[in-house]
Amino acid sequence: xxxxxxxxxxxxxxxxxxxxxxxxxxxxxxxxxxxxxxxxxxxxxxxxxxxxxxxxxxxxxxxxxxxxxxxxxxxxxxxxxxxxxxxxxxxxxxxxxxxxxxxxxxxxxxxxxxxxxxxxxxxxxxxxxxxxxxxxxxxxxxxxxxxxxxxxxxxxxxxxxxxxxxxxxxxxxxxxxxxxxxxxxxxxxxxxxxxxxxxxxxxxxxxxxxxxxxxxxxxxxxxxxxxxxxxxxxxxxxxxxxxxxxxxxxxxxxxxxxxxxxxxxxxxxxxxxxxxxxxxxxxxxxxxxxxxxxxxxxxxxxxxxxxxxxxxxxxxxxxxxxxxxxxxxxxxxxxxxxxxxxxxxxxxxxxxxxxxxxxxxxxxxxxxxxxxxxxxxxxxxxxxxxxxxxxxxxxxxxxxxxxxxxxxxxxxxxxxxxxxxxxxxxxxxxxxxxxxxxxxxxxxxxxxxxxxxxxxxxxxxxxxxxxxxxxxxxxxxxxxxxxxxxxxxxxxxxxxxxxxxxxxxxxxxxxxxxxxxxxxxxxxxxxxxxxxxxxxxxxxxxxxxxxxxxxxxxxxxxxxxxxxxxxxxxxxxxxxxxxxxxxxxxxxxxxxxxxxxxxxxxxxxxxxxxxxxxxxxxxxxxxxxxxxxxxxxxxxxxxxxxxxxxxxxxxxxxxxxxxxxxxxxxxxxxxxxxxxxxxxxxxxxxxxxxxxxxxxxxxxxxxxxxxxxxxxxxxxxxxxxxxxxxxxxxxxxxxxxxxxxxxxxxxxxxxxxxxxxxxxxxxxxxxxxxxxxxxxxxxxxxxxxxxxxxxxxxxxxxxxxxxx
Amino acid sequence: xxxxxxxxxxxxxxxxxxxxxxxxxxxxxxxxxxxxxxxxxxxxxxxxxxxxxxxxxxxxxxxxxxxxxxxxxxxxxxxxxxxxxxxxxxxxxxxxxxxxxxxxxxxxxxxxxxxxxxxxxxxxxxxxxxxxxxxxxxxx
Numbered sequence: 001x002x003x004x005x006x007x008x009x010x011x012x013x014x015x016x017x018x019x020x021x022x023x024x025x026x027x028x029x030x031x032x033x034x035x036x037x038x039x040x041x042x043x044x045x046x047x048x049x050x051x052x053x054x055x056x057x058x059x060x061x062x063x064x065x066x067x068x069x070x071x072x073x074x075x076x077x078x079x080x081x082x083x084x085x086x087x088x089x090x091x092x093x094x095x096x097x098x099x100x101x102x103x104x105x106x107x108x109x110x111x112x113x114x115x116x117x118x119x120x121x122x123x124x125x126x127x128x129x130x131x132x133x134x135x136x137x138x139x140x141x142x143x144x145x146x147x148x149x150x151x152x153x154x155x156x157x158x159x160x161x162x163x164x165x166x167x168x169x170x171x172x173x174x175x176x177x178x179x180x181x182x183x184x185x186x187x188x189x190x191x192x193x194x195x196x197x198x199x200x201x202x203x204x205x206x207x208x209x210x211x212x213x214x215x216x217x218x219x220x221x222x223x224x225x226x227x228x229x230x231x232x233x234x235x236x237x238x239x240x241x242x243x244x245x246x247x248x249x250x251x252x253x254x255x256x257x258x259x260x261x262x263x264x265x266x267x268x269x270x271x272x273x274x275x276x277x278x279x280x281x282x283x284x285x286x287x288x289x290x291x292x293x294x295x296x297x298x299x300x301x302x303x304x305x306x307x308x309x310x311x312x313x314x315x316x317x318x319x320x321x322x323x324x325x326x327x328x329x330x331x332x333x334x335x336x337x338x339x340x341x342x343x344x345x346x347x348x349x350x351x352x353x354x355x356x357x358x359x360x361x362x363x364x365x366x367x368x369x370x371x372x373x374x375x376x377x378x379x380x381x382x383x384x385x386x387x388x389x390x391x392x393x394x395x396x397x398x399x400x401x402x403x404x405x406x407x408x409x410x411x412x413x414x415x416x417x418x419x420x421x422x423x424x425x426x427x428x429x430x431x432x433x434x435x436x437x438x439x440x441x442x443x444x445x446x447x448x449x450x451x452x453x454x455x456x457x458x459x460x461x462x463x464x465x466x467x468x469x470x471x472x473x474x475x476x477x478x479x480x481x482x483x484x485x486x487x488x489x490x491x492x493x494x495x496x497x498x499x500x501x502x503x504x505x506x507x508x509x510x511x512x513x514x515x516x517x518x519x520x521x522x523x524x525x526x527x528x529x530x531x532x533x534x535x536x537x538x539x540x541x542x543x544x545x546x547x548x549x550x551x552x553x554x555x556x557x558x559x560x561x562x563x564x565x566x567x568x569x570x571x572x573x574x575x576x577x578x579x580x581x582x583x584x585x586x587x588x589x590x591x592x593x594x595x596x597x598x599x600x601x602x603x604x605x606x607x608x609x610x611x612x613x614x615x616x617x618x619x620x621x622x623x624x625x626x627x628x629x630x631x632x633x634x635x636x637x638x639x640x641x642x643x644x645x646x647x648x649x650x651x652x653x654x655x656x657x658x659x660x661x662x663x664x665x666x667x668x669x670x671x672x673x674x675x676x677x678x679x680x681x682x683x684x685x686x687x688x689x690x691x692x693x694x695x696x697x698x699x700x701x702x703x704x705x706x707x708x709x710x711x712x713x714x715x716x717x718x719x720x721x722x723x724x725x726x727x728x729x730x731x732x733x734x735x736x737x738x739x740x741x742x743x744x745x746x747x748x749x750x751x752x753x754x755x756x757x758x759x760x761x762x763x764x765x766x767x768x769x770x771x772x773x774x775x776x777x778x779x780x781x782x783x784x785x786x787x788x789x790x791x792x793x794x795x796x797x798x799x800x801x802x803x804x
Numbered sequence: 805x806x807x808x809x810x811x812x813x814x815x816x817x818x819x820x821x822x823x824x825x826x827x828x829x830x831x832x833x834x835x836x837x838x839x840x841x842x843x844x845x846x847x848x849x850x851x852x853x854x855x856x857x858x859x860x861x862x863x864x865x866x867x868x869x870x871x872x873x874x875x876x877x878x879x880x881x882x883x884x885x886x887x888x889x890x891x892x893x894x895x896x897x898x899x900x901x902x903x904x905x906x907x908x909x910x911x912x913x914x915x916x917x918x919x920x921x922x923x924x925x926x927x928x929x930x931x932x933x934x935x936x937x938x939x940x941x942x943x944x
Contacts, residue, residue, distance in 0.1 A: 676838035680830075684846045688933070695940065756902040756916055758836040765840065766918045766925070770898045773921075774883050777928040781876045784932040788873065791943045 002060035004074045007044055008128055010037060011121030015114045022110035030109045031099035034117065038095060041088035041124075045081055052078045052503040059130065068133075069191055075130035078503020082342065083127035083258055085500075086349050090250040091120050093478035097357055098242035100475040101364060112152060112240070119145035123251050127258055132181040132191045139177065139219070142255060143170045146247050150239040162235035165570070169222050169232045177219025177259070183212035184266070197265040197510065204269045213267050216259065217276055224256025226314060227284040230307040231566050237299040241360030244299060249306050249352035257310065257345060260317050261508045268321035268509070278318025278432070282414075284311025286435045289442035293550075294557040298359045298369040298454065301446050302352070305395065308439060309348045312410060316341035319413050319432070320508065335509060336416070340409035342504045346496065347394065347402040347489060354482035355391040355450065358384055361475055362454060367465040371449065376459030381470050383480075385455045390483040394490065396447035396543070397440065397536060402489035404536070407440065411532040437535055444543030445550070452547075598719060605722040608730065618729060621736035631672050639665045650709045652697055660690040677761045809858065816858035823851035831926055832919075841922035845929025852930075853937060861941055872934040879927030886920040 014037050021033045051058055057077040064072050076084070095116070102109060122145055125138030143166075151163035181191075187206045188196040196203070203209055220226075225233040236248055247253070260277055267273040288308025295301045320338030361384050362377065363369045378385050394401035397408075414433040461467070470476075489496060546553070588599075612618055642665065645658040663686030670679035747760055747768065757763035765773050827847035834840030855864050890899040902916035 677840065677843065680838060680843045681846070684843065684850065688846075692940075755900065755918070756835075756914060757918070759834060759838060759840070761838075762834045762840040762922075763918075765842075766921050767900050770887065770900075770918075770921060773925060774887060774898070777880065777883060777925055780928055780932040781880060784876060784935040785873065787936050788939045791939045794943075 002062075002074070003044075004058065004060045004076065004128070005062065005072065007041055008074060008121060008124045010041065011117040011124070015117040015121070018114045018117065019110045022113075029099050029104045030113055031095055031102070034113045035092065035095045035099070037117070038088045038091035038120065042085065042092055045076075045084045045088055048076050048081045048084075049499055052076065052081050053499055055503060055506050061130075064134070070133045071131055072134050073130035073192065074128045075194065076128060077507045078500070078505070079258070079261055079507035080128050082346070082500050082504045083254070084124060086254070086346070087120060087123045087127070087251050090246060090349060090353050090482075093353065093357075093481060094242045094246040097245070097360070097475060097478040098240070100472050101242055101360055102240065112149075115145050115148040115152070116243070116246070119149065119247065119252070123255065126255055130193050132185060132193065135193075136174070136178050136181055139223075139255065140171070140174050142252050143167065143174055143223075146170070146236075146252055149243045149247060150236045152240055152243065153238070156238065158235075159238040162232070162238040166232035166236045168574075169229055173219040173222025173229065176215045176222075180212045180215030180217075180219065183208045183215065187212065193262065193266075200266045200269065203266060209270065210272060213270060213272055214276075216263060216267070217273075220256035220259040221280060222256070223259070224253050224310050224314065225284075225307045226256070226280050226311060227287050228566050230284065230288065231570055233307055234295075234300055234303040237297070237303050241299070241356060241363060244302075245353050245356030245360070248303065249356050250349040253306060253310055254313075254345065254349070257313050257317070257341075260314065261341070261504075264317065264321060264508050265510050274318055274321045276318070277321065278315050281311045281313070281315030281318055282432055282435045282439075284308065285315060285439040286442075287311075289439045289446065292446040293442060293449070294554065295446075296371055298362065298371060298374075298450065299356075301371075301450060302355055302359060305443070305446060306352060308443060309344070309352065309395070312436075312439070313341050313344050313348065315432070315436070316344065316410060316413055317508070319417060322417070335505065336409060337413035338505045338508050339501055340406055340413050342501045342508070343402075343409060343493070343496070344406035346500065347406045347486070350482045350485045350489065351391040351394040351401075351403060354387055354479040354486065355395070357475075357479035357482070358388045358391065361471040361479075364475070365466070365469055365471055368463070371453040373460060373463040374454045375457035376455070378455040379459075381455070383470060383476055385451075387476070387479045387483045388451050388455065390486050391479075392447040392451045394486045396444045397539065400490050401486050402493065403486075405490065405493050408532050408536060410436065411440075411535050412530075415531055415535075433535075437539065440535075440539045441543045441546065444539050445547045448543070448547045449550075598715070601719050601723050605719070605726045608726045609722070612726070612729060612733070618733050619736045620732055624735075624738065629672075632669075635665055635668055635672070648709065652700075656690060656693045656697060659693070660686060663690070675761075677759070813858045816854050820851050820855055823847060823854065827851065831922070834922060835916065835918065841925030842929055845926040846933065848926075849930050849933040849937075852934060856937070856941070861938065870934075872931045872938065875931035876928050876935065877931075879924045879929075879931055881924070882927060883921055883924030886917055886924065889917070 014034065018030060018034070021028075022030045025033075048058060055078065057075060059073060059075050061071050061073040064070050095113075098112070098116075102112060119142060122138045122141035126135055126142060129135040129138060147163050147167040150166055151159045153159045184196060184203075185191050187203050187208050188199055190196060222229040233248060233253065237244055239247070264273075285308050288304045288306075288311055292301050292304035292308065295304060316337045320335065320341060322337070359369060361381070362374065365381065366374065366377070368374065390401060394403035397403045397406075411433070414436045417429045417432050588595075639662055642658045642661040646655045646662070649655040649658060663682065667679045667682035667686065670676075670682055747764060751757055751760045751763045755763045755767045757767070827844045827850075830839035830847060831841060831844030832839075834844065852864065852868065855867070886900075887898040890897055890901075893899075893901075900917045900921070902914060902918070904912055904914050907913050
């Protein structure tokens with residue numbers, strides 16, 4: 001347990017203390033106590049930067065379940081520290097923002113901060129774990145805490161729906177991922193990611209490789225809201241805005257990105273990885289941005305924009321995998337895509353965090369997030385407007401901001417695919433830059449919508465419930481810090497280059513930096529006239545034109561019928577899943593014991609017949625049979641006649657008497673087969689049970705006392721015949737297969753010698769196998785007590801009812 | 805109106821002792837001849853059932869003031885006690901022992917702990933059958 005472990009667990013420890021702060025210091029907003037922790041963590045993780053910038057790492061380990069090879073190995077390298085800084089940094093800002101956003105009086109703050117801290121700790125655990133099992137544990141913890149946070153206002157129906165949806169989808173992905181992890185550990189015989197990476201060249205040819213790849217990607221895609229699993233993210237917007245800003249823009253949705261980046265060294269050698277990650281990413285980029293425009297809720301727009309931007313990062317990671325396949329080139333330009341992915345990851349966290357906070361402010365100060373009701377807020381909230389402008393323009397990719405740089409790099413990465421001749425890309429490669437470009441145009445349009453539909457245009461006071469005014473300064477500070485970072489990173493991108501981006505990129509493609517040299521980070525090449533610049537200019541021109549003419553062409557969204565969306569698919573899948581399983585269960589669980597007996601007997605005779613015939617087990621041998629005497633034949637005839645009487649008897653009384661006849665005949669069998677003890681017992685017991693049957697018969701209710709013959713049902717006849725035949729066949733076969741002598745010889749020899757008795761049956765019962773007898777008398781005792789209890793308690797209850 | 809079944813009652817009184825004697829014989833003969841605790845117990849309760857048929861439950865309960873559920877417990881204690889007693893002599897559970905003794909009246913007699921175990925069975929069987937019959941008989 002090192003300081004690093006303590007840092008990862010500190011949010012959980014803090015979460016334990018929250019209720020005491022909440023109850024003990026009612027006058028102070030609980031958030032102030034929480035705020036200290038992420039700031040301390042941020043400072044603590046900054047300490048790792050000097051280590052990671054030399055592509056070195058820190059590793060601390062303690063055993064959790066050593067017998068299974070599961071340890072909690074904390075591992076800080078460039079990628080881990082980047083995410084840890086994002087989590088703790090944006091976490092601090094979000095906590096600060098939430099102090100002003102959530103009311104001390106109205107909200108149950110202790111719940112909020114406990115969930116938030118749980119989430120923070122889980123996220124730190126995800127990005128700093130080297131062990132796959134620990135990673136999975138923290139991964140599910142993020143799902144659970146995110147579920148709790150989305151349903152924070154649990155009395156709202158939409159919140160619960162959104163929480164459940166995100167839970168189902170992310171847990172589905174999480175479990176798939178766990179399956180992938182297990183496959184990986186089977187292939188590599190270790191749970192350690194670093195050890196798996198070390199043997200990645202052997203893993204590629206393993207038969208389980210492609211299965212592990214797909215399962216792990218399912219986990220990453222569901223968590224990171226990629227197509228078609230993005231549908232939970234828009235519904236998760238029912239959460240409080242600080243949660244949306246934290247979870248659904250900066251951290252949790254990037255867990256999938258992290259996973260893809262972290263496992264790239266293992267999987268990127270496969271072309272499937274390139275196709276899946278790159279292809280799904282680029283399509284998600286296009287689809288998210290296309291759908292963002294038809295949203296009318298500001299958070300809805302931001303949700304789809306998050307989906308789209310995550311698609312962008314994902315596609316860059318996929319394309320970055322190509323770098324591994326062309327490392328014969330001296331100047332490896334394909335690492336650029338990976339660098340762009342890391343750079344955009346940081347940029348997206350900054351501008352999307354600030355935009356969510358802006359939307360929260362607008363919501364808080366006007367009472368609505370609907371862009372049809374908003375407008376003309378510029379004069380009321382100049383500061384908020386400025387922040388929104390910076391964030392949106394950065395998201396759109398306008399020049400002085402950091403989004404411009406990463407978008408340029410994104411275009412470069414995509415265009416370079418055209419020059420690449422791997423994986424039989426051929427003409428399909430053109431799809432990547434084209435989709436990227438179209439997606440960027442849409443991104444531009446919705447970015448403009450966020451700023452201009454909210455802050456400019458006509459002010460509509462009649463549609464607003466409260467008079468809008470500027471937010472309190474505490475609420476403005478966190479987005480201001482983020483907006484300032486947007487500008488700083490935009491103007492001086494190289495302050496990040498060697499401290500954060502290069503180590504993170506090196507962690508994603510370690511095989512390219514094994515020689516000790518560092519990746520060259522290209523961010524400084526942002527001036528220069530090339531194809532990408534013209535693409536960007538085209539985005540601006542077409543985007544501006546389309547934004548102005550939005551009213552003319554937004555009818556195309558109505559071309560798609562509302563019934564074919566993925567949400568409808570999800571809802572109907574749930575509906576039909578429930579209805580289908582309910583119908584299925586109802587169809588065979590009829591509630592009739594008769595039906596269940598049919599299942600049992602059909603299964604019994606079916607499985608036995610199948611085994612008999614598939615193993616060719618039937619065998620009939622007549623050499624060891626005894627001769628049949630006259631008495632046996634007579635008794636068999638008698639017993640068969642009695643049985644037929646039971647079946648066809650019209651009166652139940654006849655059936656009971658016939659059953660008694662069967663019992664007495666059986667005791668006669670015992671007599672002629674020389675079992676006097678059995679014969680005695682059988683006689684007495686048969687008498688008692690017939691008496692009990694008669695008792696039951698006498699007490700039958702008068703209503704249904706019709707004397708009628710058992711009706712004939714063909715199905716029942718077939719089943720009972722087949723059971724009888726199967727049992728007979730098995731009896732014959734087992735009698736013909738005597739493999740060894742019975743052990744009775746021992747009893748015959750030792751009954752007198754060792755047990756001082758002459759009645760072998762009794763000696764076996766009380767001496768050799770007395771244990772069985774002991775429990776059989778227990779069974780008798782239980783039966784007696786059961787009958788006693790049943791009858792006495794029924795009487796007691798009857799009296800109690802009478803007294804009422 | 806209750807019929808006067810004096811013949812049944814008189815015969816039952818005599819036959820009862822014959823059955824009891826036979827059942828005790830079966831019980832003690834069990835180790836060497838057919839019989840034993842189970843059938844002995846069944847026959848003893850058969851004798852009591854005969855009295856139940858001839859008289860009524862209250863009269864028989866007065867004649868035999870026995871709580872049959874307690875009898876089940878005593879029988880189980882006999883069986884378990886005999887089995888666990890073996891542990892005191894450092895031999896496995898349910899190990900029986902026997903030897904020959906000179907008793908004052910009976911002379912040389914073989915005594916066997918299996919009889920104690922069988923006594924347990926005997927008592928449980930009486931308790932069980934009588935509990936069942938009495939419970940059902942008393943219920944309306």
